[in-house]
Amino acid sequence: MTNASSPSFRPLYDQIKILITQSLIAGEWRPGDAIPSEIDLANRFKVSQGTVRKAIDELAAENILIRRQGKGTFVASHSQERSSTRFLRISRDDGLSEYPESRLLSVSRTRAPEESARLLDLRTGASIFVIKRLLSFEHSPRIFDEIHIPAAIFKGLDEPMMRAYAGSLYSFFETHFGIAMIRAEEHIKAVGAGEEAALLLNQERGASLLQIDRVAFTYGDRPVEWRRGLCFTDRYSYVTEMS
Amino acid sequence: MTNASSPSFRPLYDQIKILITQSLIAGEWRPGDAIPSEIDLANRFKVSQGTVRKAIDELAAENILIRRQGKGTFVASHSQERSSTRFLRISRDDGLSEYPESRLLSVSRTRAPEESARLLDLRTGASIFVIKRLLSFEHSPRIFDEIHIPAAIFKGLDEPMMRAYAGSLYSFFETHFGIAMIRAEEHIKAVGAGEEAALLLNQERGASLLQIDRVAFTYGDRPVEWRRGLCFTDRYSYVTEMS
DNA sequence: TGTGTTATATCTTATATAAGTTATATGTTA
DNA sequence: TAACATATAACTTATATAAGATATAACACA
Numbered sequence: 001m002t003n004a005s006s007p008s009f010r011p012l013y014d015q016i017k018i019l020i021t022q023s024l025i026a027g028e029w030r031p032g033d034a035i036p037s038e039i040d041l042a043n044r045f046k047v048s049q050g051t052v053r054k055a056i057d058e059l060a061a062e063n064i065l066i067r068r069q070g071k072g073t074f075v076a077s078h079s080q081e082r083s084s085t086r087f088l089r090i091s092r093d094d095g096l097s098e099y100p101e102s103r104l105l106s107v108s109r110t111r112a113p114e115e116s117a118r119l120l121d122l123r124t125g126a127s128i129f130v131i132k133r134l135l136s137f138e139h140s141p142r143i144f145d146e147i148h149i150p151a152a153i154f155k156g157l158d159e160p161m162m163r164a165y166a167g168s169l170y171s172f173f174e175t176h177f178g179i180a181m182i183r184a185e186e187h188i189k190a191v192g193a194g195e196e197a198a199l200l201l202n203q204e205r206g207a208s209l210l211q212i213d214r215v216a217f218t219y220g221d222r223p224v225e226w227r228r229g230l231c232f233t234d235r236y237s238y239v240t241e242m243s
Numbered sequence: 244m245t246n247a248s249s250p251s252f253r254p255l256y257d258q259i260k261i262l263i264t265q266s267l268i269a270g271e272w273r274p275g276d277a278i279p280s281e282i283d284l285a286n287r288f289k290v291s292q293g294t295v296r297k298a299i300d301e302l303a304a305e306n307i308l309i310r311r312q313g314k315g316t317f318v319a320s321h322s323q324e325r326s327s328t329r330f331l332r333i334s335r336d337d338g339l340s341e342y343p344e345s346r347l348l349s350v351s352r353t354r355a356p357e358e359s360a361r362l363l364d365l366r367t368g369a370s371i372f373v374i375k376r377l378l379s380f381e382h383s384p385r386i387f388d389e390i391h392i393p394a395a396i397f398k399g400l401d402e403p404m405m406r407a408y409a410g411s412l413y414s415f416f417e418t419h420f421g422i423a424m425i426r427a428e429e430h431i432k433a434v435g436a437g438e439e440a441a442l443l444l445n446q447e448r449g450a451s452l453l454q455i456d457r458v459a460f461t462y463g464d465r466p467v468e469w470r471r472g473l474c475f476t477d478r479y480s481y482v483t484e485m486s
Numbered sequence: 487t488g489t490g491t492t493a494t495a496t497c498t499t500a501t502a503t504a505a506g507t508t509a510t511a512t513g514t515t516a
Numbered sequence: 517t518a519a520c521a522t523a524t525a526a527c528t529t530a531t532a533t534a535a536g537a538t539a540t541a542a543c544a545c546a
Binding site for chain 4: 254255256290291292293294297311312313314315
């Protein structure tokens with residue numbers, strides 16, 4: 001019986017993918033870094049360049065790595081201009097793009113409620129940070145976010161630290177905690193605005209809002225953030241594509 | 244000056260992609276068909292198998308072709324079980340999947356309004372079919388769809404023909420008109436239910452609904468369908484993923 | 487019913503060339 | 517000499533070909 005026919009068979013390139021991912025988890029290469037060249041990795045893992053190439057191809061297709069001809073292959077980072085808007089799908093109906101302005105409302109440490117605990121693989125009641133913020137487009141508040149993250153992972157996070165940081169939230173997570181978001185799942189509903197959301201978004205109570213629930217994952221498909229965004233979608237839409 | 248340095252340079256595998264796509268447009272291979280083997284295509288296009296392979300890899304990644312080891316490579320079809328739900332992103336919050344029941348409300352032939360005409364690359368006033376239907380989950384109406392398609396492309400479509408067909412709408416388009424949907428863009432908003440939607444979905448006027456506008460494309464990125472779905476999302480969500 | 491054959495895609499390695507990027511050496515000129 | 521431009525080398529990914537081994541599926545046939 002060959003290795004290939006065993007039930008746990010994985011093609012070589014897939015094993016290389018796992019090894020690269022493990023180096024990402026371990027922090028051997030951090031977001032923005034160049035990883036070793038294909039030749040170097042081939043020598044290190046004792047496989048051919050083509051096999052390394054196929055592994056990197058797939059990781060690049062997943063937006064985990066970024067290839068740049070002539071320069072090298074880099075670990076994707078939310079600090080790069082190109083991917084700072086990768087997870088923001090709200091945009092103006094006329095297509096003109098504008099980066100929203102963020103206003104931090106509060107940062108608090110509490111115990112995880114049932115839902116976000118379950119989705120984050122935590123015990124109910126585990127310690128989390130809850131971040132509330134308001135995103136504005138054209139100086140008009142549009143999105144009210146409530147973000148839950150495990151305190152164990154984001155140790156030492158506090159409000160002054162967040163206020164001091166200029167870039168996006170995921171860029172902040174990367175630079176201060178080494179946590180890179182690589183994938184997210186969203187569940188979207190239409191809901192009526194509650195008291196808090198209505199107030200913050202300058203709408204009537206009961207106004208129709210998009211409720212966008214997200215779980216975001218870091219390397220190795222580990223869930224590390226849950227959030228609920230409430231979004232007023234007049235003249236704006238949530239844009240997505242499928243194939 | 245080599246071919247490769249000319250401004251219109253395209254790698255060989257990309258040219259092969261285009262040639263394969265042209266055969267799909269021409270109807271040489273129809274949805275569900277097997278395309279020739281990699282070896283045969285390599286001989287036909289006078290390139291190596293590896294180059295054909297790379298072209299097919301990318302088309303498979305776009306869900307235009309489907310590879311099956313040992314069997315061959317097939318043209319993706321909405322009639323296949325696996326992809327009958329490929330473009331339906333509404334699902335139950337508890338994850339249990341259920342295929343909705345469709346009730347055809349009306350089929351009429353009219354002139355295209357400005358918006359759908361523009362998105363379908365038609366003149367305003369061009370002849371289109373408008374299909375209205377209601378999708379029910381668990382015997383409860385959930386989605387009210389209004390679908391616009393160019394009459395020039397779907398020549399001969401009528402209501403009895405649609406009622407006679409058992410499968411999904413895109414499966415119907417494939418089998419009767421040879422039009423395969425391969426990609427779609429959606430713009431999503433939260434809106435209050437109007438009179439018609441409220442009536443059909445058994446909701447109060449003004450109830451919050453998901454408004455899902457879609458443009459769907461066939462081979463060669465040609466837009467061939469515009470639709471607006473209004474969806475009542477209690478206990479259900481629009482699910483999407485990003486990376 | 488089972489067994490071998492054949493055809494397919496898949497995986498892996500190897501080699502060669504093209505093309506983009508950067509650093510360094512080399513020259514040229516003020 | 518100093519500043520600048522240019523050529524070259526070295527490194528990277530990208531493209532293309534070839535060849536062989538393996539996994540999967542369908543079919544013919546004993």
